[in-house]
Amino acid sequence: MEAFSITDIGKRRRSNQDYAFYSLQPIGPLPNLFLVADGMGGHQAGDYASRCAVETILEEVRRAENTNSAEVLIEAIQSANKKILTYSAEDEKLRGMGTTIVAATCEGNRLAVANVGDSRLYVINREEIRQITQDHSFVEEMVRYGGISREQARRHPDRNIITRAVGVADNLKVDCFFVTLQENDKVLLCTDGLTNMLDDSEIQGIVAGEEGNIRSRAETLVETANNNGGRDNISVILMEPFSEEVKE
Amino acid sequence: MIKIGMMIGDRYEILEKIGTGGMSDVYKAKCHKLNRYVAVKVLKQEFSENTNFVSKFRVEAQAAASLTHPNIVNVYDVGEENGIYYIVMELVEGITLKKYIEKKARLSVKEAVSIAIQACMGIEAAHKNHIIHRDIKPQNIIISKEGKVKVTDFGIAKAATSNTITSNVMGSVHYTSPEQARGGYSDEKSDIYSMGITLFEMLTGRVPFNGDTTVAIAIKQIQEEMPSPREFVPEIPVSVERIVLKCTQKSPDRRYQSMPELIEDLKKALMAPDEDFVQMMEPDDEAATRMIKEDEISEIKKQTRRREYTEEDMRLKKNPPRKRRPVAYEEIEEEEEEEEEVSKMEKLTTVFAVIGAVLIGCIVLFLVGRSVGIFGTESTPVHMIEVEGMDAQTAEKQLKDMGLEVVLEYETSDSVEEGKVISADVPKGTEIKEGDTVTLTISGEAPEGSTQSSDQSGLPVPDVKNKTEAEARATLTRSGFEVTVQQGESDTVPEGSVISQSPEGGSRAASGSTIVLVISSGPSSELVSVPDVRGQDIDTAVAILVERGLVQGTITYVNNEDPNLTDKVCEQSYSVGTMVAAGTKIDLSVSQGPKVTYALTGEIESPALENPDYKAGTPCQVVVTTASGKEIFSTMTETFPVKVNIGGIEDATGVITFGYSVTGETTTQVDPATGETISIPGESKLTSSQRVIEFTIEEEVQP
Numbered sequence: 001m002e003a004f005s006i007t008d009i010g011k012r013r014r015s016n017q018d019y020a021f022y023s024l025q026p027i028g029p030l031p032n033l034f035l036v037a038d039g040m041g042g043h044q045a046g047d048y049a050s051r052c053a054v055e056t057i058l059e060e061v062r063r064a065e066n067t068n069s070a071e072v073l074i075e076a077i078q079s080a081n082k083k084i085l086t087y088s089a090e091d092e093k094l095r096g097m098g099t100t101i102v103a104a105t106c107e108g109n110r111l112a113v114a115n116v117g118d119s120r121l122y123v124i125n126r127e128e129i130r131q132i133t134q135d136h137s138f139v140e141e142m143v144r145y146g147g148i149s150r151e152q153a154r155r156h157p158d159r160n161i162i163t164r165a166v167g168v169a170d171n172l173k174v175d176c177f178f179v180t181l182q183e184n185d186k187v188l189l190c191t192d193g194l195t196n197m198l199d200d201s202e203i204q205g206i207v208a209g210e211e212g213n214i215r216s217r218a219e220t221l222v223e224t225a226n227n228n229g230g231r232d233n234i235s236v237i238l239m240e241p242f243s244e245e246v247k248e
Numbered sequence: 249m250i251k252i253g254m255m256i257g258d259r260y261e262i263l264e265k266i267g268t269g270g271m272s273d274v275y276k277a278k279c280h281k282l283n284r285y286v287a288v289k290v291l292k293q294e295f296s297e298n299t300n301f302v303s304k305f306r307v308e309a310q311a312a313a314s315l316t317h318p319n320i321v322n323v324y325d326v327g328e329e330n331g332i333y334y335i336v337m338e339l340v341e342g343i344t345l346k347k348y349i350e351k352k353a354r355l356s357v358k359e360a361v362s363i364a365i366q367a368c369m370g371i372e373a374a375h376k377n378h379i380i381h382r383d384i385k386p387q388n389i390i391i392s393k394e395g396k397v398k399v400t401d402f403g404i405a406k407a408a409t410s411n412t413i414t415s416n417v418m419g420s421v422h423y424t425s426p427e428q429a430r431g432g433y434s435d436e437k438s439d440i441y442s443m444g445i446t447l448f449e450m451l452t453g454r455v456p457f458n459g460d461t462t463v464a465i466a467i468k469q470i471q472e473e474m475p476s477p478r479e480f481v482p483e484i485p486v487s488v489e490r491i492v493l494k495c496t497q498k499s500p501d502r503r504y505q506s507m508p509e510l511i512e513d514l515k516k517a518l519m520a521p522d523e524d525f526v527q528m529m530e531p532d533d534e535a536a537t538r539m540i541k542e543d544e545i546s547e548i549k550k551q552t553r554r555r556e557y558t559e560e561d562m563r564l565k566k567n568p569p570r571k572r573r574p575v576a577y578e579e580i581e582e583e584e585e586e587e588e589e590v591s592k593m594e595k596l597t598t599v600f601a602v603i604g605a606v607l608i609g610c611i612v613l614f615l616v617g618r619s620v621g622i623f624g625t626e627s628t629p630v631h632m633i634e635v636e637g638m639d640a641q642t643a644e645k646q647l648k649d650m651g652l653e654v655v656l657e658y659e660t661s662d663s664v665e666e667g668k669v670i671s672a673d674v675p676k677g678t679e680i681k682e683g684d685t686v687t688l689t690i691s692g693e694a695p696e697g698s699t700q701s702s703d704q705s706g707l708p709v710p711d712v713k714n715k716t717e718a719e720a721r722a723t724l725t726r727s728g729f730e731v732t733v734q735q736g737e738s739d740t741v742p743e744g745s746v747i748s749q750s751p752e753g754g755s756r757a758a759s760g761s762t763i764v765l766v767i768s769s770g771p772s773s774e775l776v777s778v779p780d781v782r783g784q785d786i787d788t789a790v791a792i793l794v795e796r797g798l799v800q801g802t803i804t805y806v807n808n809e810d811p812n813l814t815d816k817v818c819e820q821s822y823s824v825g826t827m828v829a830a831g832t833k834i835d836l837s838v839s840q841g842p843k844v845t846y847a848l849t850g851e852i853e854s855p856a857l858e859n860p861d862y863k864a865g866t867p868c869q870v871v872v873t874t875a876s877g878k879e880i881f882s883t884m885t886e887t888f889p890v891k892v893n894i895g896g897i898e899d900a901t902g903v904i905t906f907g908y909s910v911t912g913e914t915t916t917q918v919d920p921a922t923g924e925t926i927s928i929p930g931e932s933k934l935t936s937s938q939r940v941i942e943f944t945i946e947e948e949v950q951p
Binding site for chain 1: 294297429430431432461462463464466467470471926927928
């Protein structure tokens with residue numbers, strides 16, 4: 001297994017409120033862990049929310065005794081939710097903060113994914129790019145419930161509104177997905193700073209194209225997002241579950 | 249960070265925080281330059297860090313600053329200091345319409361319509377300047393302490409941000425038009441939709457579309473049929489119901505096409521609420537056969553008197569009600585929704601829950617002076633006080649201070665001292681409305697000349713002095729009187745308002761009898777007879793007027809069929825011999841000869857002619873205005889040339905205005921670290937360009 005992560009401020013923001021973390025080594029009961037968070041709220045608050053979410057999740061996972069990896073992820077995210085809520089109630093500067101989260105762990109060929117908000121996880125190979133997570137965003141839900149078309153969603157001015165976030169409300173619903181990975185699959189976790197700047201086919205072209213290794217592909221993703229405007233912070237974790245070195 | 253006591257822009261001293269919203273905080277401040285209090289709205293830091301957003305915010309705020317209207321919270325200044333972006337606005341002491349509705353549960357039809365008229369006039373002023381509000385809702389309408397209605401946050405609230413925000417407290421989607429919910433093109437008619445929802449809420453105390461989530465509500469805006477306000481409040485008159493329904497048509501083409509049209513109907517509804525004058529684009533049969541909602545039934549259960557009528561009403565519905573969930577279930581859900589609404593609003597009031605409330609357009613101003621009962625002329629419920637044994641005059645005064653009408657009756661009594669109140673016809677503690685009448689029985693003989701004792705029959709006549717003619721008419725008609733009007737002069741009562749009435753307010757008159765109102769025509773003065781100046785050249789005409797003690801008014805150049813009158817006065821604003829006050833302005837029209845009209849035919853070329861930055865295929869608004877400012881053509885297009893064929897234009901020249909957005913040039917930079925070339929796409933900016941055009945003379949001379 002091989003992975004590479006980048007978080008980039010982009011071209012238009014004065015701070016980077018994204019946070020990306022991965023470990024190929026076991027953490028608690030999990031064989032590995034991948035986390036991407038996109039914080040929101042004012043200066044400091046947004047940074048704090050994403051960092052706090054990632055750190056809390058790590059802490060919880062380390063302590064976890066449950067062997068069901070999906071449950072571990074969900075419970076850890078719930079703890080992060082409570083913690084951010086508490087801090088934002090205590091400190092005026094942090095009020096209004098929140099964060100998205102996409103968390104994944106890979107056991108053999110089985111990938112468990114949990115998410116809140118509009119950061120995404122994709123499974124990509126030469127043939128297809130599959131978005132595994134469903135965005136908790138206003139436009140995505142409008143499409144899902146038949147209010148607007150996919151086309152209208154793409155141009156909707158309220159694309160930036162998310163309907164769920166970690167650290168905003170007491171009862172948080174975390175979605176969970178399972179994927180069986182194929183040999184040539186690559187897994188991409190990313191924030192909307194990437195997906196608002198590149199469409200899925202561009203992402204697939206870079207991730208599953210002829211050229212490069214995991215690192216150069218991840219770098220090309222961020223570079224392309226910046227070239228396309230870099231309107232937001234960009235974070236990616238690109239992971240190859242069955243890379244040559246590991247497969248042997 | 250803004251701190252209390254700090255000075256920004258070298259002139260605004262921050263005094264206290266008076267509100268907080270999704271994107272900004274609002275402070276009361278003192279402007280030291282003009283020595284007045286103002287409201288300063290400060291953009292929250294997370295938004296001021298976003299350069300795109302800030303530039304949009306500034307442009308929108310500048311546009312809003314160009315508006316001045318009594319029904320708009322005027323923007324005085326826009327500025328930036330050390331990364332703090334702020335807007336300086338008129339400080340309006342009062343409460344938001346949202347709070348006002350919450351406080352009163354729902355408003356009377358008359359009050360709702362009056363508030364709507366005022367709000368619409370403010371919005372109309374913005375529309376005239378091509379500013380669309382895009383976020384009309386009761387939270388953005390403020391009722392000042394003086395009872396004035398003011399619309400705020402023009403163009404500011406919806407300056408789009410790309411910051412990720414949550415929809416948790418997204419209250420504004422309750423008022424969002426279907427086209428905005430879809431993310432489509434929005435215009436003046438979107439504001440008309442939101443105004444319709446606002447009017448619905450004023451009338452019924454609830455919003456028409458509710459749901460658990462923002463998305464659910466947005467989808468209802470797009471898909472679900474608009475309920476009639478009469479389902480919730482059956483006494484809403486037909487005209488008002490139809491106004492609401494016309495405003496809230498799903499298709500913008502079927503709504504009122506402009507604010508003036510809506511205002512006209514609202515005014516009519518005030519005068520003749522039961523008349524059927526609202527022209528629907530298409531009859532909406534379904535609306536007539538809807539079932540009465542459960543919360544209304546529970547309301548009816550409470551008031552058994554009304555049950556009979558409503559049950560019958562339900563039987564009369566032609567179609568069986570649509571399939572729906574069991575009543576009990578829905579009732580509970582309904583309540584929960586309302587609770588959730590309330591709690592959402594409460595969340596906004598406490599900064600705690602503004603957590604995640606960073607949402608587009610939800611700027612709620614919590615203004616100072618939210619004292620209750622400042623809206624004295626409206627029917628706020630009050631509780632009857634204990635008056636028995638009280639001195640008659642004291643009791644009368646106290647009740648009048650509560651906004652009640654008082655009628656005194658006299659009766660001899662052995663037990664109650666003379667001059668004291670024996671009883672009142674309204675028991676203590678009863679909830680009554682302002683303007684209701686309380687009859688007090690006083691011990692003793694009626695004082696001489698007391699109208700109350702000599703005339704007990706009939707209805708109490710409301711006092712309408714100083715009210716405008718329309719208001720007075722509405723009040724009296726509602727109370728069951730006929731109205732006739734005479735003109736009178738007054739130095740104190742403004743033109744168009746009531747100087748006096750007969751019978752007087754507070755007296756009694758038979759139901760259906762006529763109340764004579766004297767309406768002010770302004771200050772009195774000496775009268776002169778208007779001379780005939782037609783056929784004179786303009787200098788001579790003015791000389792003749794001045795000789796008579798009259799004043800030259802506006803001079804208009806017109807076309808007149810009679811070639812003999814060319815360059816001569818052909819019309820005057822008062823007919824010959826009319827007696828007018830000395831100093832009256834007489835408007836004159838001077839003929840430029842028989843009428844010539846012009847036409848605009850052919851093709852309008854792309855704005856790329858003037859502005860090479862315009863990219864073919866970009867949506868562009870094309871508006872043709874004549875030299876005198878009349879808009880004769882307006883369209884949105886993506887393709888040029890645009891074919892036009894317009895005749896009957898009165899001016900020889902005009903201007904074509906194009907509105908579109910351009911994306912700036914892509915610039916390249918070399919990264920000093922890596923030596924790589926980075927290209928940075930330009931920013932997208934709203935731009936307009938203009939083209940002066942000459943119209944062609946139309947051959948035919950119009951009769």
